Amino acid sequence: MFVGLDQGTTSTRAILFDDDFSVVHEARREFRQIYPKEGWVEHNPEDIWQTVVEVLEECQRVANSRGKKIDVIGITNQRETVVAWDSETKEVLHNAIVWQCRRTAERSSYLRKEYGRVIKEKTGLVVDPYFSATKMEWLIQNVPEVQKAYNKGTLRFGTIDSFLAWKLTGRHVTDYSNASRTMIFNINTLDWDDELLELFGIKREFLPEVVDTAQFIGYTDDGIPVASLVGDQQAALFGQTAFQKGDVKCTLGTGSFILMNTGNEKIYSEHNLLSTVGWKIKDELVYALEGSVFITGTLVNYLIKNLGFAKDSLELTELALQVGNNGGIYFVPALTGLGAPYWDPYARGLIIGLTPGTDKRHIIYAAFEGIAFSVGQLVMLMEKESNIKINALKVDGGVSKNNLIMQILADVVNTVVERPVNRETTALGAASLAAIALGLVTKEKLQEIRKIDRIFTPKQSREEEFNKWKQAVNRALNWES
Numbered sequence: 001m002f003v004g005l006d007q008g009t010t011s012t013r014a015i016l017f018d019d020d021f022s023v024v025h026e027a028r029r030e031f032r033q034i035y036p037k038e039g040w041v042e043h044n045p046e047d048i049w050q051t052v053v054e055v056l057e058e059c060q061r062v063a064n065s066r067g068k069k070i071d072v073i074g075i076t077n078q079r080e081t082v083v084a085w086d087s088e089t090k091e092v093l094h095n096a097i098v099w100q101c102r103r104t105a106e107r108s109s110y111l112r113k114e115y116g117r118v119i120k121e122k123t124g125l126v127v128d129p130y131f132s133a134t135k136m137e138w139l140i141q142n143v144p145e146v147q148k149a150y151n152k153g154t155l156r157f158g159t160i161d162s163f164l165a166w167k168l169t170g171r172h173v174t175d176y177s178n179a180s181r182t183m184i185f186n187i188n189t190l191d192w193d194d195e196l197l198e199l200f201g202i203k204r205e206f207l208p209e210v211v212d213t214a215q216f217i218g219y220t221d222d223g224i225p226v227a228s229l230v231g232d233q234q235a236a237l238f239g240q241t242a243f244q245k246g247d248v249k250c251t252l253g254t255g256s257f258i259l260m261n262t263g264n265e266k267i268y269s270e271h272n273l274l275s276t277v278g279w280k281i282k283d284e285l286v287y288a289l290e291g292s293v294f295i296t297g298t299l300v301n302y303l304i305k306n307l308g309f310a311k312d313s314l315e316l317t318e319l320a321l322q323v324g325n326n327g328g329i330y331f332v333p334a335l336t337g338l339g340a341p342y343w344d345p346y347a348r349g350l351i352i353g354l355t356p357g358t359d360k361r362h363i364i365y366a367a368f369e370g371i372a373f374s375v376g377q378l379v380m381l382m383e384k385e386s387n388i389k390i391n392a393l394k395v396d397g398g399v400s401k402n403n404l405i406m407q408i409l410a411d412v413v414n415t416v417v418e419r420p421v422n423r424e425t426t427a428l429g430a431a432s433l434a435a436i437a438l439g440l441v442t443k444e445k446l447q448e449i450r451k452i453d454r455i456f457t458p459k460q461s462r463e464e465e466f467n468k469w470k471q472a473v474n475r476a477l478n479w480e481s
């Protein structure tokens, strides 16, 4: 049996897969979100570790109860989040600074102006507080314990995969997909970048060794091999068997992450999409083009909880279907600013086009369009920048269950949207990468196993609505300055 350990932003989950990769069990634990100040987000690494221990133990119990054992664990994780610890005392030195944390916004604005181009060329990223580098810099400059370890030479940094690999196996490692999210890793040379390390005051010895995405790392105390570390969005790309250049997946969760496999070619985006490492397995190096939408499932919850429009997403969909169109309403879901291609932290949510004839059903329909249009816009940009016509958009994540949103997405992109039966693609990706590392499965086998639940084919043009929505987005930009 295989375990995909998915250490996410709000919960830690371990999915136990049978030898044919069918899901046997899901263990899940939520943990504390810490908000020390407006816009700051932290996690206590010890809380995270505790949840990891619990979910792994639970999976082991289930495997044992079936007379089986766990053959391998693959770890996938919320990306960019930084943990600092001391290699000598083995103490964690501060709470983890989470990818969502905006504490380095000012520093990032300066860096974007001064070094934006060179950082993008080296790392494939658009300078933003989202990435790890300015978080590490902040820890060095502001936390006395971190400074002490810095001076002693015992400071160690890691993203969550790295922290967990260290806790589980004692090794200080990360993989290429996670390293490429730090903004100090050069995706051309595939090494930590000395100039960037100097810019952020980070020493190479503080950083993990970068290893292949599918590679034996070490054994847990219980003797189970850990054989993959992979960022969660890249894991989902792999779990969707998006193995060919031009394959695209979109995970619609709290937010949406769209990744296109661009093969061994790194695309320099003119529209602020990110270039990142998909995975590296021996001499196979896959780059990906990535776009993120910050608000997706959050908007559905917002309609239910904050606006009280319905009791659940099923009822929301029924209401939207009753009207069947937006009634002239456009909804920009910029509740926490906008990600790609705008990268505007000052944009805010907008509902526009209200008339006396508007009722909540139009607003719901417009919100669904807003979700699909935000994703669709990035998918279309990817087609343009890669010069590849997408054959099928592979979706997963909670919101992909919503048939209406999926249909609008298929319409606006004018592409088939394909939803697999197993929507646990992130954990599946990590588990299958780990199984590949130990020679327990092949990519061909994974393609055979994957089953489609439903295909959405384009039914109507949404061009007019999409263009109007983009006008609405322009009005939502730079609002909260």
Ligand SMILES: O=P(O)(O)OC[C@H](O)CO
Pocket (backbone or CB within 6 Å): 007, 008, 009, 010, 077, 078, 079, 080, 099, 231, 232, 233, 253, 254
């Ligand atoms: O934990 P998730 O699923 O919200 O994913 C977070 C992403 O990895 C951030 O880059």
